[in-house]
Amino acid sequence: MRFSVLGPEGTFADAAAKAYLKTQPYSNVIFDYHPTFDQVYQAVTGENIGLLPLENQLDGYVSATLQRLQTADVTEIGEITIPVNFGLVANVDHLNKIKRLYVQFKTEGQCQKLLAKLPNAQIITTSSNMISLRQFLAGEPDDAAIIPQSQMAAQTAKLMLANVADQDDNSTRFIIFKAKPAKLSELSKVNLKTTHFKAPLFITPASNDKPGTLYDILGYFAKVNLNLITLMSLPTKNQLGEYAFYIEISGTRDQQEGLFATLREIAAKYQVHLLGFYAD
Numbered sequence: 151m152r153f154s155v156l157g158p159e160g161t162f163a164d165a166a167a168k169a170y171l172k173t174q175p176y177s178n179v180i181f182d183y184h185p186t187f188d189q190v191y192q193a194v195t196g197e198n199i200g201l202l203p204l205e206n207q208l209d210g211y212v213s214a215t216l217q218r219l220q221t222a223d224v225t226e227i228g229e230i231t232i233p234v235n236f237g238l239v240a241n242v243d244h245l246n247k248i249k250r251l252y253v254q255f256k257t258e259g260q261c262q263k264l265l266a267k268l269p270n271a272q273i274i275t276t277s278s279n280m281i282s283l284r285q286f287l288a289g290e291p292d293d294a295a296i297i298p299q300s301q302m303a304a305q306t307a308k309l310m311l312a313n314v315a316d317q318d319d320n321s322t323r324f325i326i327f328k329a330k331p332a333k334l335s336e337l338s339k340v341n342l343k344t345t346h347f348k349a350p351l352f353i354t355p356a357s358n359d360k361p362g363t364l365y366d367i368l369g370y371f372a373k374v375n376l377n378l379i380t381l382m383s384l385p386t387k388n389q390l391g392e393y394a395f396y397i398e399i400s401g402t403r404d405q406q407e408g409l410f411a412t413l414r415e416i417a418a419k420y421q422v423h424l425l426g427f428y429a430d
């Protein structure tokens with residue numbers, strides 16, 4: 151089986167993929183690293199699986215992933231949350247001498263306190279924490295980079311600071327998915343192996359221009375006592391001001407029937423794009 155993740159090796163996505171595999175019975179897994187979200191998404195075919203970052207504790211949801219999920223024909227089969235911290239490496243002996251800082255786009259929002267101490271550094275945004283490290287290693291004398299804490303031990307730089315995230319308690323949640331479209335009829339029959347489930351989905355009203363639309367949608371879940379753990383609105387992109395709601399439902403095994411009956415009811419009135427129903 152192929153497991154497609156954001157590379158190169160050593161990223162948090164890579165660490166998350168390996169942590170996920172420890173919880174699963176898969177064997178003969180071939181890691182397949184890609185530089186962009188889209189390439190990871192496109193690489194997942196057949197029975198193979200992929201992993202993308204969904205949410206960071208300090209910097210929130212990962213828009214690139216949500217945007218793909220909105221229209222994606224995938225089935226999420228699970229999720230994994232891993233602790234995240236960063237280190238700083240620099241070719242200078244003091245913070246105020248740093249001229250360029252390589253930092254991954256989602257890492258920047260997790261290291262605001264450090265960045266506040268570097269008002270004169272040019273921030274160079276990268277696509278991956280491991281690319282930040284590579285750029286630093288290939289770079290100039292006044293360079294610095296924020297890199298995964300796990301990579302610090304292998305580095306030798308003039309200035310090294312550990313744990314530079316804004317708080318030590320920090321984690322990122324990743325989703326694992328297959329290329330198959332999630333179907334209400336199929337997922338309603340899934341036999342959960344644990345007592346709890348999660349069900350991520352998008353609900354899109356035909357129009358947002360009516361009082362009580364969201365209230366109406368939420369009412370369906372309230373009626374059957376289903377707990378929403380996420381509620382976000384994302385632009386449909388059809389028209390400015392038109393939104394789809396991204397919702398994650400958490401429940402217990404005895405609520406499975408109620409969940410799917412409710413989703414069928416909602417689907418009669420709104421566009422429902424289910425993304426998965428998995429043990430949690």
Ligand SMILES: O=C(O)C(=O)Cc1ccccc1
Pocket residue numbers: 156160161162163164203206212254256277278279280322
């Ligand atoms: O750059 C990394 O280390 C990654 O694993 C990619 C990533 C992107 C966005 C949020 C979390 C991880």
